[in-house]
Structures are given as structure tokens and as C-alpha cells.
Amino acid sequence: MDTQPIISLSDVSKRFPVGDGEFTALKNINLSFQKAEFAGLVGPSGSGKTTLLNIIGSLDSPSEGKAVVMGKSISALSHRESALLRNHHIGFIFQIYNLLPVYTVFENVEFALLLQNRSADERKKAVMEALDWVGLSSMAHKRPDKLSGGEGQRVAIARAMVKRPAILLADEPTANLDAENAHIVLKMMKKLNKELDTTFLFSTHDEKVMKYLDRIVHLRDGKVEEDEIITTQQAAS
Amino acid sequence: MKLAFQLAYKNLIGAGLRTWLNVAVLSFCFVIIIFFNGMMDGWNEQAKRDTIAWEYGNGHVLNDKYDPFDPFSLQDGHGQIPADAAHLTPILIQQGTIYPDGRMVSVALKGIDASQTSLELPTQALRESDAEIPAIIGTRMAASNKLEKGAEVLLRWRDKNGTFDAANITIVDIFENNVGSTDNGQVWISIEDLWKMTGMTGEATLMVAGKEYVHKELEGWHFESQKALLSDIDKIISTKKASSGVLYMLLLAIALLAIFDTQVLSIFRRQKEIGTYVSLGMTRRQVVGLFTVEGAMYSIFAMVVGCIYGIPLFIYLAKTGIAMPQASQDMGVALAEKIFPVYGIQLVIGTIILVVIAATIVSFMPARKIAKMDPVAALKGKLQ
Numbered sequence: 001m002d003t004q005p006i007i008s009l010s011d012v013s014k015r016f017p018v019g020d021g022e023f024t025a026l027k028n029i030n031l032s033f034q035k036a037e038f039a040g041l042v043g044p045s046g047s048g049k050t051t052l053l054n055i056i057g058s059l060d061s062p063s064e065g066k067a068v069v070m071g072k073s074i075s076a077l078s079h080r081e082s083a084l085l086r087n088h089h090i091g092f093i094f095q096i097y098n099l100l101p102v103y104t105v106f107e108n109v110e111f112a113l114l115l116q117n118r119s120a121d122e123r124k125k126a127v128m129e130a131l132d133w134v135g136l137s138s139m140a141h142k143r144p145d146k147l148s149g150g151e152g153q154r155v156a157i158a159r160a161m162v163k164r165p166a167i168l169l170a171d172e173p174t175a176n177l178d179a180e181n182a183h184i185v186l187k188m189m190k191k192l193n194k195e196l197d198t199t200f201l202f203s204t205h206d207e208k209v210m211k212y213l214d215r216i217v218h219l220r221d222g223k224v225e226e227d228e229i230i231t232t233q234q235a236a237s
Numbered sequence: 238m239k240l241a242f243q244l245a246y247k248n249l250i251g252a253g254l255r256t257w258l259n260v261a262v263l264s265f266c267f268v269i270i271i272f273f274n275g276m277m278d279g280w281n282e283q284a285k286r287d288t289i290a291w292e293y294g295n296g297h298v299l300n301d302k303y304d305p306f307d308p309f310s311l312q313d314g315h316g317q318i319p320a321d322a323a324h325l326t327p328i329l330i331q332q333g334t335i336y337p338d339g340r341m342v343s344v345a346l347k348g349i350d351a352s353q354t355s356l357e358l359p360t361q362a363l364r365e366s367d368a369e370i371p372a373i374i375g376t377r378m379a380a381s382n383k384l385e386k387g388a389e390v391l392l393r394w395r396d397k398n399g400t401f402d403a404a405n406i407t408i409v410d411i412f413e414n415n416v417g418s419t420d421n422g423q424v425w426i427s428i429e430d431l432w433k434m435t436g437m438t439g440e441a442t443l444m445v446a447g448k449e450y451v452h453k454e455l456e457g458w459h460f461e462s463q464k465a466l467l468s469d470i471d472k473i474i475s476t477k478k479a480s481s482g483v484l485y486m487l488l489l490a491i492a493l494l495a496i497f498d499t500q501v502l503s504i505f506r507r508q509k510e511i512g513t514y515v516s517l518g519m520t521r522r523q524v525v526g527l528f529t530v531e532g533a534m535y536s537i538f539a540m541v542v543g544c545i546y547g548i549p550l551f552i553y554l555a556k557t558g559i560a561m562p563q564a565s566q567d568m569g570v571a572l573a574e575k576i577f578p579v580y581g582i583q584l585v586i587g588t589i590i591l592v593v594i595a596a597t598i599v600s601f602m603p604a605r606k607i608a609k610m611d612p613v614a615a616l617k618g619k620l621q
Binding site for chain 2: 100101107116
């Protein structure tokens with residue numbers, strides 16, 4: 001069994017310039033995540049959750065320390081290499097879904113595969129399969145503005161999962177959803193985590209999400225406050 | 238690149254009204270540029286064609302002492318028509334004065350072979366008339382001197398010895414053309430009449446070459462080809478084209494400004510979309526390419542839209558011509574009643590290439606900013 005972590009963060013710090021000074025968003029973060037984990041970064045606003053997700057997703061790089069994702073050091077990647085990493089191995093889910101407004105549901109989900117130069121047949125098969133996972137195959141030709149919030153987020157999940165990424169990063173995925181839709185979406189993600197062995201990493205402060213997580217990393221003021229593994233019994237209770 | 242075109246097409250179609258407003262402005266620019274260029278080309282061709290038909294023929298054989306730009310050379314600038322002057326229409330030019338309504342007007346008195354066919358001047362009217370000295374003049378000359386068909390006017394001229402003589406001439410025809418130099422201040426009579434009036438029998442100032450004319454050296458005469466004679470018109474045309482180019486550039490600049498503005502606004506408003514593209518795995522270069530292609534595609538759409546309404550319009554105008562106001566002809570500008578625009582393939586292709594390249598450049602300029610964008614800030618829509 002491969003015990004090499006899929007994500008490894010060593011002494012990761014991140015500072016942003018603010019006016020004449022600096023704001024430290026992350027301070028010496030040391031964490032690692034294994035394949036197929038269903039984990040969450042939990043903490044109040046400004047605790048550094050999204051910043052950490054962005055670094056793991058190679059959208060940003062640490063000011064200090066080393067972030068290694070899929071065996072690649074984020075700081076050492078060129079723009080092109082980090083784009084390739086995201087395109088092939090990392091899926092993103094955003095709070096406000098970020099669906100491309102002029103594309104249909106099908107085209108939104110297909111987008112990542114277009115970037116991978118997959119054939120039309122391959123794309124169609126993969127997109128319909130992804131839409132089946134989220135139960136939206138009948139809405140393939142609808143535009144995002146015709147979808148409800150829950151449906152929109154499910155499309156975003158299908159778009160993130162269609163390329164079968166090793167890592168899925170979800171930034172406050174349930175923040176814009178009602179309780180019922182939040183549970184539907186979370187169950188769906190849990191199922192995909194089990195079936196496809198995808199590592200799910202959430203940033204959240206939503207209690208509903210926490211109930212589904214197998215591991216909760218508590219962040220406060222840019223530091224890891226607690227790294228909590230949830231046992232099956234705890235989760236059941 | 239194919240992907241950029243696919244995505245750009247979808248984005249533009251999806252953007253709806255915003256796209257079609259830009260396309261409308263740009264297509265209007267396309268059509269106006271081609272319309273004006275076509276009109277200028279039509280005007281130029283018409284000017285050349287008319288000048289050849291009414292004045293230059295296949296070239297001029299000029300007396301060596303005659304300089305068309307020096308009126309003083311008329312005195313000595315004539316000579317005996319060579320015996321072997323085949324396919325040449327002789328013209329003898331003398332100075333004269335007419336007295337319409339008691340006014341004194343200097344004219345160029347031109348004697349031409351009444352049976353000639355090299356020029357379109359209606360000289361057969363000189364042959365068919367019973368008047369003692371029949372004359373033809375152009376509409377401008379007639380208007381400026383208040384002369385009508387059938388009018389008699391006193392003409393004074395000098396014979397070969399310099400003696401003044403005078404007689405009434407009868408206007409037997411008034412012709413209409415666009416070549417001012419055959420009209421303004423010109424009185425055309427039969428060369429035989431002029432020979433008799435001046436005593437210069439068998440002499441000419443210049444000879445107009447017919448279609449069959451083959452040049453050979455004639456002593457005391459020199460040949461100026463049609464091309465050489467037209468060189469002045471060509472120079473005027475190129476100057477006219479350069480000045481009209483300023484107008485096209487202004488039009489183009491307005492359309493390109495619309496694209497530039499849309500692109501700047503688009504990049505600002507679509508920050509989250511740009512962030513999403515990057516998060517989905519597009520390189521920044523690909524995103525820059527996508528936005529550039531989007532801008533360039535406006536010009537492709539504009540070309541298609543422009544063709545839809547432009548081609549029928551151009552065909553119609555090329556057939557029916559564009560009527561020019563009478564006032565512009567009265568001003569002495571060589572304008573036909575109607576200008577028939579000429580829309581050459583070179584003009585159309587050239588305009589398309591120019592607009593597409595220019596649209597691509599102005600799209601690329603703001604799109605370069607994307608390459609420097611922080612994807613995280615873009616995803617949050619926080620860039621200013």
C-alpha cells in the first residue's frame with residue numbers, strides 16, 4: 001500500500017502585503033493528507049482555510065515552507081506546470097459554484113476534458129457519467145441560470161469529478177445551500193470519495209459538513225489548533 | 238488554438254446583445270470603408286475612362302514647340318501635319334475671344350476634324366450644320382456664358398499673320414461630359430473652318446492617336462503615350478486616396494475603440510470566470526489567447542454580418558450608381574451625374590485583413606493584463 005501522503009505541508013507560511021505592512025495568513029503549517037481522505041479545514045473567517053486550499057490547489061504559493069502535492073513542490077512549479085497539475089489531478093468546488101454562465105450544464109462539465117484534448121466520444125461518455133453521479137443527466141442542456149442552488153453545486157461537483165482527480169478541494173461548498181441540499185451534496189461527495197478514492201479537502205465552518213468529515217483540522221489565526229481524527233463511532237453519534 | 242476558437246465562439250454567442258452591438262458597429266465600419274473606397278475607385282476609373290474617351294484617346298502627338306501648360310506656346314506651337322500621320326486626329330488650337338451679352342471672354346479655339354471618331358466629342362454636328370461657322374461647346378461653358386443651342390456669338394481671333402478678324406459662330410450642339418479641360422473655356426469648330434479663318438491650312442497643334450495608331454518618329458513632333466498623359470490623374474488619385482485613408486482610419490479607430498472598451502470591461506467583469514478557467518487548468522497564456530480570439534472574432538462576425546447587408550447594397554450601387562448633386566458639377570469638379578462604384582476583390586480582401594488584424598491587436602492589448610492576474614484575487618473578483 002502506498003503510504004506516501006498525497007498532500008504534504010511543511011512549515012508553510014503565507015504573508016500578504018497590506019498597506020505598508022504585512023498580514024500573516026498562515027504560520028508554520030505542518031500537515032499531510034493521505035489518498036482518499038475526507039477531511040476538512042475548519043475555523044472562523046480569517047483563520048487561513050481558503051489560503052491553505054489555494055496553496056494546495058497551486059493557485060497560490062507559500063511565502064515560506066514547502067507544499068508538496070502529488071509529489072510536486074508547488075513553489076517550484078511554473079505557470080504551465082501548475083495549470084497541468086490542476087487540469088489533471090485537482091478539482092475545485094467553490095462557494096458560489098463558479099459555473100460558466102454562457103455554457104450549458106453539459107459544456108460546463110465537459111470543459112476540463114476539452115483542456116485535456118480528449119475525443120468527443122470520450123468526453124460525452126465521461127460527462128454523462130459524471131452527470132449521472134450527481135443525478136442531473138436530464139438537465140444536460142440547461143443553462144446555469146435555470147438551475148437551483150443545489151443543482152448548481154451538483155453541476156460544480158460533476159465538473160470537478162469528471163476528470164477523476166486525485167484531490168478535490170471544496171471551499172465552503174454548502175454555504176449557499178439550504179440544509180436539505182447541503183446534505184444531498186455532502187452525501188454525494190462522500191459516496192464519490194468511497195467509490196473513486198478521491199481525496200476530499202473542505203474549507204468550512206458549517207456544522208453540517210463537519211458531521212460528514214473523517215478528519216477535522218481546526219485552524220485559528222493561521223495556525224493549526226487541533227488535528228482531529230473522527231472515529232466511526234463519533235461519526236455515527 | 239482550436240479550443241480557443243471553440244470557446245470564444247461560445248462565449249460571444251452566449252454574451253448576446255453585447256456581442257451583436259460590437260459586431261454591428263464593426264460591420265458598419267467594414268461596409269463604410271469598402272463603400273467609400275469603392276466609390277473613390279469608381280470615381281477614379283470613371284475620370285480616367287472619360288478623360289481617355291474625350292481628350293487623350295490613345296495618346297497625343299504634340300508639336301515640339303507646343304507646351305500644354307504654357308498658353309504662350311500656342312503662338313508658335315503648331316506645324317504642318319506630316320504626310321504619313323495615319324490614325325491621328327489633328328487639333329489646331331488658337332486663342333480667341335467671344336463676346337456673349339457684350340462681355341469679353343477668352344477662349345481656346347480648337348479646330349478638330351469633324352469626321353473624327355477617336356474622341357467622343359459630337360463633332361458630327363459640325364459636319365451636319367448649315368451654319369457658316371458651326372461650333373460646339375460643353376455644358377459648363379454654355380452655362381457660364383449663357384449660351385444655348387442655336388445661339389450666335391461673336392468670335393474674334395488672329396490669323397497666321399497676327400491680324401485680328403471676327404465673325405459670328407453658331408452653337409450647334411452642347412455636349413455634356415465630365416472632363417473640364419474639354420469644356421471650360423473651350424470652343425470647338427471644324428479644323429477646316431479654323432484653317433480658313435487663320436490661314437494655317439494643313440497645320441495642327443497636336444494630334445490625337447486612334448486605337449490603331451502605331452508610333453513612329455515624326456520630325457518636329459513628339460509622342461506622349463496615354464499612360465504618360467494619365468500620370469497627372471494618377472498622382473491626383475493617389476493623393477486623394479491618401480487623404481481619404483485618414484477618414485477610414487478614423488472610422489476604424491471608432492470601431493476598434495468599441496472592441497478595446499468591451500475587452501477592458503469584459504476582463505474586469507469576468508474576473509471570476511478568468512479565475513475559474515485557471516482553476517480548471519487553463520494556463521494564463523491560454524486565457525489571454527481566448528480573450529484575444531474573442532476580440533478577433535468580433536471582426537469575423539462583423540465580416541459575415543457586413544456581407545449579409547453589404548453585398549446586396551454594393552451590387553445595387555454598382556448597378557444603379559450614386560447620383561451626385563448638380564451643385565458639385567457646377568463647381569467645376571470633374572464629377573459625373575452618377576458615380577458607379579467599383580468593388581474589387583483586392584479592396585474587399587484588403588479591408589477584411591486590415592480590420593481582422595487591427596481587431597486582434599486591440600483585443601490582445603487589454604488581454605495581456607490577464608497574464609499578470611492573481612488567480613485567487615480573480616476568483617474573488619477583487620481586482621481593480
